[in-house]
Amino acid sequence: MTALDDLPIRDDLRGQRPYGAPQALVPVALNVNENTHPIPEVVAHDIVASLASAVLTVNRYPDREFTELREALAVYLGHGVTPEQMWAGNGSNEVLQHILQAFGGPGRSLLGFTPTYSMYPLLAAGVGTRWIPATRDAEFELSPETAARQVAEADPDLVFLCSPNNPTGTPLSLETITAVYEASRGMVIVDEAYAEFAPDDEASALTLLEGRPRLIVSRTMSKAFAFAGVRLGYLAADPAVVDALRLVRLPYHLSALTQAAATAALRHADEMLAMVDDIRTQRDRLVVELGRLGYDPKRSGSNFVLFGGVADPHAAFEALFARGILIRDVGIPNHLRVTAGTEAETTSFLEALAAISPA
Incomplete structure (x- = not known):
């Protein structure tokens, strides 16, 4: 079977990896900053x-x-x-x-x-x-x-x-x-x-x-x-x-x-953007609750929250995934990122994170 390196691709592309975020069918997907609310x-x-x-x-x-x-x-x-x-x-x-x-x-x-x-x-x-x-x-x-x-x-x-x-x-x-x-x-x-x-x-x-x-x-x-x-x-x-x-x-x-x-x-546009306030509410809720759990959430003007204080991001990611929660390890040491979803999705994430967090 032909390998990528066997092809005459440009030298500056050799060794590069394509962009990609994990994709999986899980109950709560909060990893790629999608708007998880359905269209009206x-x-x-x-x-x-x-x-x-x-x-x-x-x-x-x-x-x-x-x-x-x-x-x-x-x-x-x-x-x-x-x-x-x-x-x-x-x-x-x-x-x-x-x-x-x-x-x-x-x-x-x-x-x-x-x-x-x-x-x-x-x-x-x-x-x-x-x-x-x-x-x-x-x-x-x-x-x-x-x-x-x-x-x-x-x-x-x-x-x-x-x-x-x-x-x-x-x-x-x-x-x-x-x-x-x-x-x-x-x-x-x-x-x-x-x-x-x-x-x-x-x-x-x-x-x-x-x-x-x-x-x-x-x-x-x-x-x-x-x-x-x-x-x-x-x-x-x-x-x-x-x-x-x-x-x-x-x-x-x-x-x-x-x-x-x-x-x-x-x-x-007005109907499509009506959900923005709900997403902001869940984002702000994430900031507050992540702080209560002992993490270090960063200030955010987006529909997601980056939080530090994660001892082992990979282990936390896998533990959440095992509970049906998909978030994002963005490669920043001791940090993870989570999208603000619906109220139910946000609750599921926070409950799962609390369950895996050290006492």
């Missing part, structure tokens, strides 16, 4: 009707410019964003890949502040972009001074800022984003995949777009919209950035079905 039935019916209509047109290629979807996304984001500033792809990972294809590549570099989303270096490697791992302050925070200093020293072509940060949940201030932009000569991408779970009074990086043509703000419908299986990510940026992304996208990259489903969901 009235919304599901409208989405199905939209898909049925779209199916009648699939003998033709879809709208290459996904015009209706871009208009709906601009309305949803607000902040004066126009359809000409919108771009979308099959999940935010494809959107980030488009950015790297357009602005990265051989001889160019991408800086991120670790620990952060594990796909960033993999996406960089996929297009031959050098990954520069910068560091954070204590408790995974990132001050304007720390961030700007490292950007100025490394002089990267791109900077990825995850806000709130995955896997730590750490919120990111607008002051830090502004400092990074001013210290950088290249593109600055703020990944706001979990933005809807932040406090209502916390401003988005969308407020910084005006007058900053090198700034990009990416979002996803996978989390707050409970649309992980649909695969729809998007961004807002200067229209010139969107023109650059057109140069690297595959033809007709968003199917007619994807466009129809996402557009229908956006018509019901």
Whole structure:
């Protein structure tokens, strides 16, 4: 049987491992930051009707410019964003890949502040972009001074800022984003995949777009919209950035079905986001209860909580898995990460963790 190393793959891909989180059929899956709440039935019916209509047109290629979807996304984001500033792809990972294809590549570099989303270096490697791992302050925070200093020293072509940060949940201030932009000569991408779970009074990086043509703000419908299986990510940026992304996208990259489903969901944004407050409640409950159990939960503006004080993360992970609870070992020593699920799922996790925790 042929092995991977027997094939003439690129030298820089040899020894690499693909991205992947554990997948298993368990009663309580809280490991990949999905929205575990089901889509409201009235919304599901409208989405199905939209898909049925779209199916009648699939003998033709879809709208290459996904015009209706871009208009709906601009309305949803607000902040004066126009359809000409919108771009979308099959999940935010494809959107980030488009950015790297357009602005990265051989001889160019991408800086991120670790620990952060594990796909960033993999996406960089996929297009031959050098990954520069910068560091954070204590408790995974990132001050304007720390961030700007490292950007100025490394002089990267791109900077990825995850806000709130995955896997730590750490919120990111607008002051830090502004400092990074001013210290950088290249593109600055703020990944706001979990933005809807932040406090209502916390401003988005969308407020910084005006007058900053090198700034990009990416979002996803996978989390707050409970649309992980649909695969729809998007961004807002200067229209010139969107023109650059057109140069690297595959033809007709968003199917007619994807466009129809996402557009229908956006018509019901209020209903789709009604579950966000419930998720925030369970996230805050996790922080409180994890502390009571003797762990060290980190502050989170997302739909998950990273907690320290775990003597043996692998053993704790396996013990929870044996009880039908799947969470995530993200590779940070003495830490584990858990998604805020429904009230019942959160209770099951906390009861199982209490049962395996040392007295």
